[in-house]
Amino acid sequence: MSILITGAQLPDGTSTDLFIDNGVFTTPGTADRTIDAAGLIALPGLVDLHTHLREPGFEQSETVLTGSRAAAIGGFTAVFAMANTMPVQDTAGVVEQVHSLGQRHGYVTVQPIGAVTAGLAGQQLSEIGAMAQSRARVRVFSDDGHCVSDALLMRRALEYVKTFGGVVAQHAQEPRLTVGAQMNEGALSSELGLTGWPAVAEESIIARDVLLAQHVGARLHICHVSTAGSVEVIRWAKARGVDVTAEVTPHHLLLTEQLAAGYDSRFKVNPPLRRDEDVLALRAALADRTIDIVATDHAPHPPEAKECAWDEAANGMVGLESALSVVHAAVVESGQLDWGDIARVLSRKPADIGQLAGYDAAFALGSPAHLTLYDPAVTRTFATTDLRGKGLNSPYLGYKLPGRVLATIHHGYPTVLDGELVDAHEVAAQAVAREASQK
Amino acid sequence: MRHLLSTKDLGRDEAIALLDIAEDMADVANREVKKLPTLRGKTVVNLFFEDSTRTRVSFEVAAKRLSADVINFSAKGSSLSKGESLKDTAQTLAAMGADGVVIRHHASGAPRVLAESGWIGAAIVNAGDGTHEHPTQALLDAFTIRRRLHGAGARGRGLDGVTVTIVGDILHSRVARSNIWLLTTLGATVSLVAPATLLPVSIAGWPVTAGYDLDAAIDNGPDVVMMLRIQAERMSAAFFPNAREYGRQWGLDDERVGRLPAASIVMHPGPMNRGLEISANAADSAQSTVLEQVANGVSIRMAVLYNLLSGAVVA
Numbered sequence: 056m057s058i059l060i061t062g063a064q065l066p067d068g069t070s071t072d073l074f075i076d077n078g079v080f081t082t083p084g085t086a087d088r089t090i091d092a093a094g095l096i097a098l099p100g101l102v103d104l105h106t107h108l109r110e111p112g113f114e115q116s117e118t119v120l121t122g123s124r125a126a127a128i129g130g131f132t133a134v135f136a137m138a139n140t141m142p143v144q145d146t147a148g149v150v151e152q153v154h155s156l157g158q159r160h161g162y163v164t165v166q167p168i169g170a171v172t173a174g175l176a177g178q179q180l181s182e183i184g185a186m187a188q189s190r191a192r193v194r195v196f197s198d199d200g201h202c203v204s205d206a207l208l209m210r211r212a213l214e215y216v217k218t219f220g221g222v223v224a225q226h227a228q229e230p231r232l233t234v235g236a237q238m239n240e241g242a243l244s245s246e247l248g249l250t251g252w253p254a255v256a257e258e259s260i261i262a263r264d265v266l267l268a269q270h271v272g273a274r275l276h277i278c279h280v281s282t283a284g285s286v287e288v289i290r291w292a293k294a295r296g297v298d299v300t301a302e303v304t305p306h307h308l309l310l311t312e313q314l315a316a317g318y319d320s321r322f323k324v325n326p327p328l329r330r331d332e333d334v335l336a337l338r339a340a341l342a343d344r345t346i347d348i349v350a351t352d353h354a355p356h357p358p359e360a361k362e363c364a365w366d367e368a369a370n371g372m373v374g375l376e377s378a379l380s381v382v383h384a385a386v387v388e389s390g391q392l393d394w395g396d397i398a399r400v401l402s403r404k405p406a407d408i409g410q411l412a413g414y415d416a417a418f419a420l421g422s423p424a425h426l427t428l429y430d431p432a433v434t435r436t437f438a439t440t441d442l443r444g445k446g447l448n449s450p451y452l453g454y455k456l457p458g459r460v461l462a463t464i465h466h467g468y469p470t471v472l473d474g475e476l477v478d479a480h481e482v483a484a485q486a487v488a489r490e491a492s493q494k
Numbered sequence: 495m496r497h498l499l500s501t502k503d504l505g506r507d508e509a510i511a512l513l514d515i516a517e518d519m520a521d522v523a524n525r526e527v528k529k530l531p532t533l534r535g536k537t538v539v540n541l542f543f544e545d546s547t548r549t550r551v552s553f554e555v556a557a558k559r560l561s562a563d564v565i566n567f568s569a570k571g572s573s574l575s576k577g578e579s580l581k582d583t584a585q586t587l588a589a590m591g592a593d594g595v596v597i598r599h600h601a602s603g604a605p606r607v608l609a610e611s612g613w614i615g616a617a618i619v620n621a622g623d624g625t626h627e628h629p630t631q632a633l634l635d636a637f638t639i640r641r642r643l644h645g646a647g648a649r650g651r652g653l654d655g656v657t658v659t660i661v662g663d664i665l666h667s668r669v670a671r672s673n674i675w676l677l678t679t680l681g682a683t684v685s686l687v688a689p690a691t692l693l694p695v696s697i698a699g700w701p702v703t704a705g706y707d708l709d710a711a712i713d714n715g716p717d718v719v720m721m722l723r724i725q726a727e728r729m730s731a732a733f734f735p736n737a738r739e740y741g742r743q744w745g746l747d748d749e750r751v752g753r754l755p756a757a758s759i760v761m762h763p764g765p766m767n768r769g770l771e772i773s774a775n776a777a778d779s780a781q782s783t784v785l786e787q788v789a790n791g792v793s794i795r796m797a798v799l800y801n802l803l804s805g806a807v808v809a
Contacts, residue, residue, distance in 0.1 A: 237602075245694030248504075248602035248626030249667060253695075317610070318603030362611075364583050364601035366624065 056087050056485070063092035063428060065418060066099070066398040073097065075424040076469035078489055082420065085372065085468045090462060090472075092428050098393055099402040099417030100132025100425025100465060103375065104195070104224075104302060104409055105278060105350035108134070108165070112403040116353040117445045119153060120479070123162035125353065125375040125444030127470040130427035130460040134163050134375070135352075135409050138170040139200045145181035147172035147189035154191035160479070161486025166411055169193040171212045171223060175201050180208075180215055187219035194410040197224035199278055200325075202260060205232050209264060222408065223302075224276040225264055226474035227285070228326065231328055232256035237366060237403025239327045247315065249365060252327045254282040260484050261285050265292035265299050276408055277301040279352050281326040283336035290345045302350040303337050305374055305381035310334075310450060320361045320368030321450050324354070334385075341400060342391040348405045352377045355446025373446040377437060379429060380456040385432075388457065424467040431458045443476060496608045500627040502678035506652060509679060513637050514649050515788070516798035522559060523754065523793065532804050533562035536593040541583065542568045542621070543599045548764060549621050549630075550590035552788070555598045557770055563805070564594075580604060581613055588614035595619070596804050602626035621626040625666045631763055632672035633675040634794040635679055638783050639718055641790070642759050654681030659711045661687045661744060662722030662771055663733075664704075664721050665694050669763045670722060674702055686709045689744065691733040708743065712750050720761040721746050721772045751776040757782050 057076040064070050074083040087370060092136045103126065109117035117125075118137070125132050136153055138144035150167040168316045169186040173179050186193040186350020196216050198374035203209045203225060216223050233256045238244050240251020261277055265288065268275035280286065292299050306324065311331055314322040322328060340346040354371025361368050373382075382401065386392040392400070400418060402425075406414030413423035435441070437451040468485035470477055495508065518655060522528055538557040540550050550566065557564045567587070580599075587595060594617045597605050602624030609618040622628040639656060640648045657676055663669045664686050677684050678701040686693065686704040693704055705711060712719075724740060734740050741747070746760065751773070754760075760772075760782045768774045 177574055240695055242696040242699050246671070246698055246700075248624050248671060250625075251695060318606050320607075359579065359581075364599060364604035364607055366601035366603075400623075 057084065058464065059086035059089045059469070060082065060092045060097065060428070060471070061089065063097035066395040073418065075464065075467050077492070078424055080418055080420055080422050080424050086420050087180055090428070094432065095416060095428045095430050095461060098130065098394065098427050098429055099398050099414060100427060100463070101130045101379065101401045102133045102409070102414060102462050103131050103351050103353070103378070104135045104348060105199070105404040106134040106136055106353045106375065107139065107355065107371070108136040108153070108243055109264040109355060110140065110156065111149070111476055115357050119156040120160045121289055121443070121445045122353070122355070122375070123157060123160050124163065124372065125442065127162040127463050127465070128443045128460060128476055129226045129375040129377070129388050130379050130429060130463055131375060132163050132425040132427070132463065133166060133406065135168050135195055135413055137199045138168050138197060139175060143170050143174050144168065145173050147182065147185040148275055150186050150193050151189050158486060158490065159483060161465070161482045163465060164411070166409060167191050167193055168195045168197050168224070171196045171198045171203050174373040177201060177203060177208065180212060183215055183221070187221060192397055194221040195224055195227065196221055197278065199224065199226045201230040202228040202230060202400060204260070206263060206267070206306060210267050210271060213275065217271070217273040220410070224274050224278050225260065226278050227257045227264070228261035229256040229260050234463060237323070239329045241312070241330065243312050243315065247318070249315070250398055254284050254329070257282055257326060258288055265289070265297045268296045268299060269295065274298045279307065279326055280306050280337065280346060281302050281348070283333045283335065285339040286336050286345055290340070293345065301345070302348045302349040302487070303341055303346045304352045304371055305349060305378045305385070306450060307337055307379050308334060308341070308349070308385035314450070317383050318365045320363065320365050321372065321448055323368050323370055324372050325370035334405070337385040338386050338389065338391055341386060348400045348408065349378065349382055350405065351375050354443050356448050358447065361448050367488045371448065372442055372450050373442065375444065376442050377449060377451050377456065379460060380458045381429065381451065383458045384456055386485045399457060402414065424464055426464050427460055428462040430461050433459050495801055498629050498802065499605050499609060499618065499620045501629045501632050501672045501679070504629070504676060504679065505589050506679050508578070509636070510650065510652060510741070512633060512797050512801060515641060515800060516637050516793040517649055519796035519809055520790070520793040520802070523526045529559050529561060531561050532800055533557065533560040536562045536563045537591060537804070538562045538564050538594045538596060538799060539587050539592045540564065540566045541595050541597045542566070544608050544622070546598055546622065549598060552791045553621060553795050555792050557799055559792070560796055560799055562799065578643060579609065581611070584611065584613040585606055588616065592616045594799060596621045598622045600624055600774060619798060619802065622668055624668065626668055628668040629672050629787065630791070630798055631669050632676040632688070634787055634791045635673055635720070635761060635763070636676055637790050637794055638761065639759070642783065643717070652680040653677060655717045656682040656718065658682050658684045658718040658720060659687055659709070659716040660720045660722065661708060661746070663692045663724055663728060664688050665692045666725070666728070667722050673720065674700060674734070678702070684778060685716070687744065688735055691693070708750065712753050715755045718759050718761060719746060723765065724767060724771050725761065732774045737770050745771050745773065746776045751779060751781065754781065761787060763787065802805070
């Protein structure tokens with residue numbers, strides 16, 4: 056399939072025509088399909104380093120297919136699938152299964168993340184080598200949802216993962232300081248009578264881990280940084296030359312703890328929404344590159360997990376469908392990031408951290424054709440009809456959000472056209488055809 | 495008022511009106527026939543996800559004195575203990591035609607979730623939610639203070655100029671939170687005394703002063719000393735070393751009661767740990783209002799149910 060895209064504005068601000076054939080950007084020829092992209096921004100295909108696809112084990116929340124569709128409608132062409140499935144992604148067999156499901160459906164590249172510890176139990180290392188050498192080529196290891204809190208185990212994990220050229224992505228949460236934690240600890244948690252999740256529980260783990268990473272000469276990635284103090288610690292570590300990267304979620308760039316005041320559990324997430332000053336510090340850190348990337352922490356849940364009292368509700372929000380618009384609202388409209396920065400924090404850099412090939416030279420002739428076309432001029436009131444995954448637990452329902460993804464192209468074939476998903480059979484057929492052409 | 499979920503959002507006039515209705519309700523208790531026909535045909539459900547015989551019985555007596563039909567729906571031995579969700583329970587009660595739901599829940603905010611969910615249209619009364627609020631307890635405490643200070647002339651008055659010291663586990667206390675908002679709304683000056691481990695973080699914005707020293711607080715001669723119950727599990731969670739040390743530092747013992755002005759009153763929401771946060775003599779002294787609080791609880795709960803369910807518009 057060949058596609059001609061006319062008049063799109065590239066992240067650097069220049070306008071150009073793009074020609075795609077046989078899965079890559081190439082010199083213009085005869086096109087099967089032409090997309091008029093005048094007024095649209097062409098971004099490289101977005102890469103999410105932090106997605107929960109829930110399959111295997113929690114298919115009532117999400118499957119690889121439904122999560123892939125949510126990703127595609129959000130402009131993503133690759134997602135890293137977190138390890139907290141059932142069975143856990145802690146063996147070669149499970150990561151290969153998730154990887155191949157992603158390939159078969161074809162909406163996005165599904166790159167599994169391996170568990171650091173067997174069963175996410177924090178007791179012994181999982182089969183990291185086997186996962187790294189499997190067909191899924193796992194390079195990111197995380198117990199996300201749980202902190203690798205034992206200092207010795209974390210040291211060993213950093214060293215052992217280095218052996219296979221990977222990175223440990225730490226969920227920074229000191230468990231003893233957050234027993235029963237429900238929301239950010241501060242004036243509001245005191246008033247609402249909800250058990251506090253103190254910032255120090257995140258910051259103390261990050262401080263420990265950057266020192267450990269430096270000591271053993273390993274690479275460290277910090278998941279979902281949520282506090283101003285964490286930003287200070289990471290800034291200090293980078294200045295010391297520690298090989299650390301960090302992510303922030305869209306929701307921590309836009310929403311604050313005030314939303315907990317009505318006990319609406321759609322706003323319950325881990326780490327919790329924080330204060331205004333944290334949100335501002337996170338935006339500034341993304342702008343000055345202390346925080347490297349944006350990652351969604353897309354966490355779908357069925358309705359019954361949220362239709363209950365706050366304490367009893369599950370943590371998490373869906374985020375793939377809304378991520379680009381939320382980042383647009385939080386840091387592009389404020390002038391802190393331009394579209395070139397967005398291409399970096401939502402595509403090139405997350406692919407780099409996860410060692411995913413094909414994203415280092417976006418739009419260059421011969422590069423894989425992953426891109427998304429985004430209309431920055433429209434505004435929409437975000438609604439459940441904008442969601443494509445199984446989870447309806449979006450915190451943005453009813454919010455006015457800027458922008459909209461109109462097309463997504465993965466390996467040269469469209470997954471989204473005219474703002475709607477391409478049919479699943481058609482996408483799967485394209486994925487199969489591409490696989491065949493690779494052999 | 496559509497629901498009673500917290501005292502934080504209760505205005506001064508609204509609160510005084512409730513206290514005044516409670517005065518009328520208290521008069522009913524002195525009649526030979528302790529019953530009003532006001533809520534005849536209305537159904538009140540006591541929905542208790544957490545055990546509390548005292549509060550449940552108080553609400554039950556209150557509803558019955560107003561001639562409402564009362565159904566007790568408690569956690570033990572019912573579907574609530576088998577993991578039935580708040581949503582299913584609420585929809586069940588709605589289908590049965592409950593007019594009012596009195597809810598006690600271990601999770602902060604559960605009454606608000608119920609009130610705003612659309613699962614049930616009944617009036618919701620918060621009978622204690624997690625570590626958030628216990629508004630009828632605060633109302634009965636305010637009522638008790640007002641009666642002690644002003645006797646028969648209490649109607650229409652607030653608590654202006656009254657000094658109240660609340661002592662103990664503020665962090666986990668819904669009674670403390672509801673009292674802080676209500677008593678200050680009514681004009682009282684509130685101070686808190688507790689070890690730093692049992693004070694909530696970041697309360698600089700609260701309309702109170704906080705300190706650690708009970709003896710200093712006693713020497714200020716407060717009009718009211720309100721002791722909070724200490725729960726045994728707090729010790730294992732390292733909030734304080736042990737009961738002896740807690741009692742020495744923050745217990746209202748005989749010596750401390752003796753130093754209070756004779757007109758000061760001693761309150762406790764019950765149930766008491768005699769010998770821990772309060773000595774037996776202090777609990778049984780003439781200054782103690784513990785039993786008045788229990789009696790007044792019925793009057794206050796009658797006033798609240800009357801206000802929410804009778805259709806009468808108050809203030």
